[in-house]
Amino acid sequence: MTATATPRDVVNVAPAAGAARAALQDTAPFAVALVPFGFAVGVAATHAGLSATENLAGALVMLAGAAQLAVVESIGRGEGIWLAVLVTLLINLRFVLYGAGIAEWFANASRLQRLLLVFPVVDQSFMICQQRFRSEADLAWRRRYYLTTTALLAGCFVGAQALALGFGDVLPDGAGLHLAAPLAFAGMLAKSVHGRTELVVATTAAIALVVVAGTLGPAALPAAVVVGVVTGARMGRTS
Amino acid sequence: MIVIVTFVAAAAVTYLLRSSMVLAGDRLQESDGVRTAVELTAPAVLAAMIAGALLVHHGTVSAPALAEVAAIGAAVVAVRRTGNVGAALAAGLPVYWVIQALAV
Numbered sequence: 001m002t003a004t005a006t007p008r009d010v011v012n013v014a015p016a017a018g019a020a021r022a023a024l025q026d027t028a029p030f031a032v033a034l035v036p037f038g039f040a041v042g043v044a045a046t047h048a049g050l051s052a053t054e055n056l057a058g059a060l061v062m063l064a065g066a067a068q069l070a071v072v073e074s075i076g077r078g079e080g081i082w083l084a085v086l087v088t089l090l091i092n093l094r095f096v097l098y099g100a101g102i103a104e105w106f107a108n109a110s111r112l113q114r115l116l117l118v119f120p121v122v123d124q125s126f127m128i129c130q131q132r133f134r135s136e137a138d139l140a141w142r143r144r145y146y147l148t149t150t151a152l153l154a155g156c157f158v159g160a161q162a163l164a165l166g167f168g169d170v171l172p173d174g175a176g177l178h179l180a181a182p183l184a185f186a187g188m189l190a191k192s193v194h195g196r197t198e199l200v201v202a203t204t205a206a207i208a209l210v211v212v213a214g215t216l217g218p219a220a221l222p223a224a225v226v227v228g229v230v231t232g233a234r235m236g237r238t239s
Numbered sequence: 240m241i242v243i244v245t246f247v248a249a250a251a252v253t254y255l256l257r258s259s260m261v262l263a264g265d266r267l268q269e270s271d272g273v274r275t276a277v278e279l280t281a282p283a284v285l286a287a288m289i290a291g292a293l294l295v296h297h298g299t300v301s302a303p304a305l306a307e308v309a310a311i312g313a314a315v316v317a318v319r320r321t322g323n324v325g326a327a328l329a330a331g332l333p334v335y336w337v338i339q340a341l342a343v
Binding site: 032033034035036037039040050054057058061062063064066067068070071073074075081084085087088089090091092093094095096097098099100102103111114115118119121174175176179180181182183184185186187188189190191192193197198199201202203204205206207208209210213214217220221224225228229232233 | 241242243244245246247248249250252253254256257258259260261262264272274275276277278279280281282283284285286287288289290291292293294295298299300306307310311314315317318319322323324325326327328329331332335336339
């Protein structure tokens with residue numbers, strides 16, 4: 001499914017020793033960019049009434065920023081487990097594609113190793129590794145590169161949340177931190193809209209949510225998502 | 240306790256999604272329809288959550304605050320220009336602060 005080369009295709013095999021350094025260089029800008037987002041999640045958790053232990057435990061077991069933020073918001077609204085799980089399912093559906101990438105990159109690793117390696121994959125690590133693994137085929141090199149990338153990303157993201165949980169509640173109400181979550185979602189939306197189809201999907205889903213919010217309550221979100229996706233699928237991909 | 244259970248359930252779903260292709264091996268073949276639906280889900284979810292945060296309060300639809308809408312707009316423009324999701328907060332919050340200050 002991905003355009004990356006398989007281990008058998010590529011002959012350029014770099015020494016595994018340089019993998020960690022290359023990963024740090026490639027990942028650093030993405031890791032820095034995760035800090036404000038992690039801070040937003042931490043602030044949202046504080047506003048939702050979560051303890052630091054609860055939120056950090058959630059961050060570590062999920063390792064999925066947007067979904068964690070949505071779960072935190074859902075808990076804050078008292079919506080219950082099933083809606084939080086449903087929203088997580090919808091937000092993280094793209095991870096199926098990332099898992100396919102892991103299966104391909106580490107095709108020569110054992111099944112157990114692949115099942116462990118797939119745990120921390122996120123948007124950034126998938127994109128970074130997809131670029132690198134086109135020219136690097138050695139399994140040990142790839143494994144070290146991938147693990148360094150995911151560790152750096154997770155460390156920055158969870159560290160930023162810990163910082164926010166420590167200091168977020170001393171910031172004044174007028175700071176607008178209630179906007180942290182919608183702003184972070186807006187940023188992710190801006191990156192996920194690549195053409196007219198995604199724009200129509202997003203607009204349709206937003207309008208649908210407003211239309212059905214009063215009648216469907218917590219079920220409005222999944223209903224709006226279905227309306228948006230079906231509309232986009234009917235249009236066909238134009239981008 | 241309910242918070243931890245919610246996170247664990249969400250984490251389990253997330254891991255199942257991540258590992259589904261590894262577990263399925265060659266048995267699952269991606270179709271264009273499935274791939275399109277998967278790719279379109281993210282913008283739909285994100286847009287619906289933003290609309291909910293701005294327009295729906297306690298189950299009732301109400302007009303959004305100008306400062307909040309402007310902040311979201313600034314966030315979108317900043318991320319489109321920089322490609323950095325972190326720019327959303329860096330651009331959006333100052334816009335919110337300025338408009339709030341002018342409104343006082």
